[in-house]
Amino acid sequence: MSTEHASPSSGLSKARVEALTDGIFAVAMTLLILDIKVPVVADAAQLPRELLSLWPKCASYAVSFLMLGIYWVGQHHQFHLIRHTDRALLWIDILFLMTISFVPFSTALLSTYPHEQSAVIVYGANLITIGLILFGHWSYATHGRRLVDAQLDERTVRRASRRILVGPAMFGLAIAVSVYSTAAALGIFALVPLWYLVPGKIDQDVGRAR
Amino acid sequence: MSTEHASPSSGLSKARVEALTDGIFAVAMTLLILDIKVPVVADAAQLPRELLSLWPKCASYAVSFLMLGIYWVGQHHQFHLIRHTDRALLWIDILFLMTISFVPFSTALLSTYPHEQSAVIVYGANLITIGLILFGHWSYATHGRRLVDAQLDERTVRRASRRILVGPAMFGLAIAVSVYSTAAALGIFALVPLWYLVPGKIDQDVGRAR
Amino acid sequence: MSTEHASPSSGLSKARVEALTDGIFAVAMTLLILDIKVPVVADAAQLPRELLSLWPKCASYAVSFLMLGIYWVGQHHQFHLIRHTDRALLWIDILFLMTISFVPFSTALLSTYPHEQSAVIVYGANLITIGLILFGHWSYATHGRRLVDAQLDERTVRRASRRILVGPAMFGLAIAVSVYSTAAALGIFALVPLWYLVPGKIDQDVGRAR
Amino acid sequence: MSTEHASPSSGLSKARVEALTDGIFAVAMTLLILDIKVPVVADAAQLPRELLSLWPKCASYAVSFLMLGIYWVGQHHQFHLIRHTDRALLWIDILFLMTISFVPFSTALLSTYPHEQSAVIVYGANLITIGLILFGHWSYATHGRRLVDAQLDERTVRRASRRILVGPAMFGLAIAVSVYSTAAALGIFALVPLWYLVPGKIDQDVGRAR
Numbered sequence: 007m008s009t010e011h012a013s014p015s016s017g018l019s020k021a022r023v024e025a026l027t028d029g030i031f032a033v034a035m036t037l038l039i040l041d042i043k044v045p046v047v048a049d050a051a052q053l054p055r056e057l058l059s060l061w062p063k064c065a066s067y068a069v070s071f072l073m074l075g076i077y078w079v080g081q082h083h084q085f086h087l088i089r090h091t092d093r094a095l096l097w098i099d100i101l102f103l104m105t106i107s108f109v110p111f112s113t114a115l116l117s118t119y120p121h122e123q124s125a126v127i128v129y130g131a132n133l134i135t136i137g138l139i140l141f142g143h144w145s146y147a148t149h150g151r152r153l154v155d156a157q158l159d160e161r162t163v164r165r166a167s168r169r170i171l172v173g174p175a176m177f178g179l180a181i182a183v184s185v186y187s188t189a190a191a192l193g194i195f196a197l198v199p200l201w202y203l204v205p206g207k208i209d210q211d212v213g214r215a216r
Numbered sequence: 217m218s219t220e221h222a223s224p225s226s227g228l229s230k231a232r233v234e235a236l237t238d239g240i241f242a243v244a245m246t247l248l249i250l251d252i253k254v255p256v257v258a259d260a261a262q263l264p265r266e267l268l269s270l271w272p273k274c275a276s277y278a279v280s281f282l283m284l285g286i287y288w289v290g291q292h293h294q295f296h297l298i299r300h301t302d303r304a305l306l307w308i309d310i311l312f313l314m315t316i317s318f319v320p321f322s323t324a325l326l327s328t329y330p331h332e333q334s335a336v337i338v339y340g341a342n343l344i345t346i347g348l349i350l351f352g353h354w355s356y357a358t359h360g361r362r363l364v365d366a367q368l369d370e371r372t373v374r375r376a377s378r379r380i381l382v383g384p385a386m387f388g389l390a391i392a393v394s395v396y397s398t399a400a401a402l403g404i405f406a407l408v409p410l411w412y413l414v415p416g417k418i419d420q421d422v423g424r425a426r
Numbered sequence: 427m428s429t430e431h432a433s434p435s436s437g438l439s440k441a442r443v444e445a446l447t448d449g450i451f452a453v454a455m456t457l458l459i460l461d462i463k464v465p466v467v468a469d470a471a472q473l474p475r476e477l478l479s480l481w482p483k484c485a486s487y488a489v490s491f492l493m494l495g496i497y498w499v500g501q502h503h504q505f506h507l508i509r510h511t512d513r514a515l516l517w518i519d520i521l522f523l524m525t526i527s528f529v530p531f532s533t534a535l536l537s538t539y540p541h542e543q544s545a546v547i548v549y550g551a552n553l554i555t556i557g558l559i560l561f562g563h564w565s566y567a568t569h570g571r572r573l574v575d576a577q578l579d580e581r582t583v584r585r586a587s588r589r590i591l592v593g594p595a596m597f598g599l600a601i602a603v604s605v606y607s608t609a610a611a612l613g614i615f616a617l618v619p620l621w622y623l624v625p626g627k628i629d630q631d632v633g634r635a636r
Numbered sequence: 637m638s639t640e641h642a643s644p645s646s647g648l649s650k651a652r653v654e655a656l657t658d659g660i661f662a663v664a665m666t667l668l669i670l671d672i673k674v675p676v677v678a679d680a681a682q683l684p685r686e687l688l689s690l691w692p693k694c695a696s697y698a699v700s701f702l703m704l705g706i707y708w709v710g711q712h713h714q715f716h717l718i719r720h721t722d723r724a725l726l727w728i729d730i731l732f733l734m735t736i737s738f739v740p741f742s743t744a745l746l747s748t749y750p751h752e753q754s755a756v757i758v759y760g761a762n763l764i765t766i767g768l769i770l771f772g773h774w775s776y777a778t779h780g781r782r783l784v785d786a787q788l789d790e791r792t793v794r795r796a797s798r799r800i801l802v803g804p805a806m807f808g809l810a811i812a813v814s815v816y817s818t819a820a821a822l823g824i825f826a827l828v829p830l831w832y833l834v835p836g837k838i839d840q841d842v843g844r845a846r
Contacts, residue, residue: 019712019716022654022658022712024232024235025235025654025655025658026658026661026662026708028232028235028236028239028662029239029449029452029658029659029661029662029663030662030665030666031236031239032236032238032239032240032242032243032449032662033239033243033453033662033663033666033667034666034669035240035313035314035317036240036243036244036247036317036320037243037666037669037670038317039244039247039317039318039320039321040247042321044321044324044325044328050329050331050332053329053332053334053335054334057325057334057338067314067318068314071310071313071314071317072310072314075307075310075313075314078236079306082232086229096709097705097833100701100702100705103665103701103705104665104697104698104701104702104705107665107666107668107669107701108669108697110666110669110670111669111672111674114674115674115687118674119674119680119683121680122680122683124683124684124687125683128687203307234442234445235445238442238445238446238449239449239659239662241446241449242446242448242449242450242452242453242659243449243453243663245450245523245524245527246450246453246454246457246527246530247453248527249454249457249527249528249530249531250457250530252531254531254534254535254538254539260539260541260542263539263542263544263545264544267535267544267548277524277528278524281520281523281524281527282520282524285517285520285523285524288446289516292442296439413517444652444655445655448652448655448656448659449659451656451659452656452658452659452660452662452663453659453663455660455733455734455737456660456663456664456667456737456740457663458737459664459667459737459738459740459741460667460740462741464741464744464745464748464749470749470751470752473749473752473754473755474754477745477754477758487734487738488734491730491733491734491737492730492734495727495730495733495734498656499726502649502652506649623727
């Protein structure tokens with residue numbers, strides 16, 4: 007229990023950082039729905055068609071919800087292996103949450119302008135930043151086994167790093183591709199969550215390390 | 217305590233899934249109120265009548281709040297019997313939460329167009345999806361006693377399954393009935409929460425199994 | 427720990443009901459701020475005056491925030507003395523939360539129409555309902571010592587009941603007074619939180635009973 | 637564990653005050669993003685320029701997010717050293733949260749009118765009030781070692797007080813400076829979070845006292 011609720015190295019317990027994290031993820035994920043507005047129609051007969059025309063908004067909602075789910079799982083995995091927190095880690099966490107809270111905006115932007123490259127860039131840059139901060143979080147915590155178990159396997163550390171960096175790499179690719187086709191970029195965004203759904207070796211590592 | 221706070225089979229603890237779940241339910245339930253807007257009246261004497269005309273919005277609010285309450289209790293019950301989590305269960309949970317977060321939209325749609333069949337279908341389909349995912353969640357966890365106690369009574373498993381499926385069956389009925397009468401469909405939506413308020417045998421099962 | 431995290435009589439733990447409760451209170455209290463909108467001014471020189479004219483909105487915000495704080499403390503106190511939960515208590519809790527989530531609407535209504543009796547009635551009725559449900563919650567839990575310690579002092583039970591009912595009584599008075607003067611009704615609303623700030627004998631009871 | 641989850645002197649546990657606090661911070665921090673709206677453009681070619689013109693909104697978002705992060709860490713630090721709660725402390729906490737919830741409004745005001753002194757004053761006054769309430773929270777808890785360990789070092793108490801008061805002092809300076817230059821005031825607001833990022837001696841104190 008003690009590693010769960012308290013950290014020997016600072017006044018900042020893992021439990022409360024997790025509580026703030028879970029809260030911000032819960033709000034950000036739920037705020038995504040505010041982007042889907044009830045259609046205003048003069049003639050009720052138009053409602054079915056108007057509802058069908060909401061599908062890009064619904065697709066954006068689903069993709070961003072899953073993206074946030076992926077990053078939530080990622081932060082979660084790291085915190086299970088992290089034993090202590092310190093002030094630097096806490097501020098990395100707060101920067102991470104700042105970029106998470108930004109997702110409802112970048113999602114609404116992309117769902118409003120799905121064919122504009124600038125919208126693709128903002129959305130992709132938002133996701134890349136989240137991924138890089140999460141990578142920095144992991145690097146900081148594991149460098150010299152600063153905040154994790156001294157026995158933590160080097161292969162686990164590297165596998166987790168690689169897994170985190172797949173996201174930013176794919177999002178960078180999406181931005182590059184958007185020069186030629188925003189539709190292809192959107193396709194890449196939609197595929198990334200599917201890739202993360204597949205369990206990787208890291209799952210066994212995390213299971214073992216617990 | 218250990219089954220409460222940690223899972224031997226993955227890095228994903230029950231406690232944090234519960235925290236995200238409770239957070240998303242809390243936000244989704246509270247966002248429902250944003251559908252009820254303060255009336256704008258030119259002459260203050262019209263305010264009482266305008267307030268009374270909000271009753272369909274208030275009824276939708278109450279019904280959806282109770283629906284979310286029912287599903288929250290349902291997820292809750294399952295998690296008490298589930299001993300471990302794994303990556304697949306986690307993603308079922310995230311899909312479940314994605315459909316939960318959708319309820320403020322489908323509720324606002326129905327309260328704006330209570331007499332349109334397309335609105336009834338979207339609302340009903342939203343609730344059916346939630347119910348079916350919750351059913352899948354239970355089936356996955358209990359199949360071969362994958363994530364529950366090996367001793368968990370087969371009758372308990374079946375009773376819980378039946379209880380979960382009553383919702384989707386009723387919502388399907390509401391959609392079918394809406395072909396003839398949207399008012400009757402709304403009546404069915406309003407009745408479902410009342411049915412779930414009545415304790416079932418599953419309550420004793422859950423109590424015993426703990 | 428066991429009474430904190432689990433209930434022997436049902437699958438519904440106190441801990442998760444508390445988590446949902448704290449989440450809904452947190453969201454409802456924070457949503458109150460959405461009623462205070464940034465003024466839109468053609469000429470920036472008008473901004474100071476426009477900001478000053480927001481004071482009724484700010485007063486409503488403060489009073490409702492404190493009201494929600496009071497009811498949060500009330501639910502909190504009860505849950506410390508309640509040892510188990512059951513399905514009926516859970517549904518009382520969900521009804522309670524449904525009326526709590528309604529407060530951002532009734533507050534926005536009152537702050538928009540502070541001089542309209544109908545707005546005073548809706549706001550007052552909202553608060554009365556919350557108070558009566560909280561009273562029902564307490565009565566249900568303590569009747570025959572159903573869900574509390576068998577040793578719980580009868581005087582404590584009665585004192586808590588009286589303390590809860592002061593709110594609804596005052597809000598009823600505010601509604602009655604609003605026939606003559608909505609300003610007087612608003613004054614009563616503003617005074618109630620101040621009264622609850624003062625510790626009562628119940629504080630010692632709750633402290634002792636723990 | 638007992639000091640974490642319960643307080644001997646009242647029915648108000650630290651754990652639930654922390655839960656409400658974390659919830660309100662999570663919602664307030666996430667609501668900040670609602671101030672950044674998707675631009676509405678007639679011609680899609682204007683979108684990049686419109687997005688770039690959002691930078692004052694984005695800067696306000698980042699600064700306020702960090703400010704809330706700082707105050708969250710501050711409340712957090714105090715609660716680690718506080719052993720019990722009482723009714724007075726609880727109400728100080730609720731007042732603190734009331735001013736925290738106000739930040740999305742004052743931020744939106746400042747980001748809409750960054751060059752208006754009245755907006756700077758409202759934003760600064762909001763932050764000063766938060767800081768002074770946090771100072772009062774600490775003074776109340778530590779006076780005569782009321783709610784903290786009797787052995788808590790006097791130097792730790794004073795260092796924490798000084799650290800808390802730096803914020804209000806800087807915000808007061810920003811308001812004073814705004815008479816001459818609102819740009820300089822905004823610069824001071826942006827610098828304060830950076831200052832708090834640097835660990836102070838208080839970090840070691842908090843670490844030791846645990």
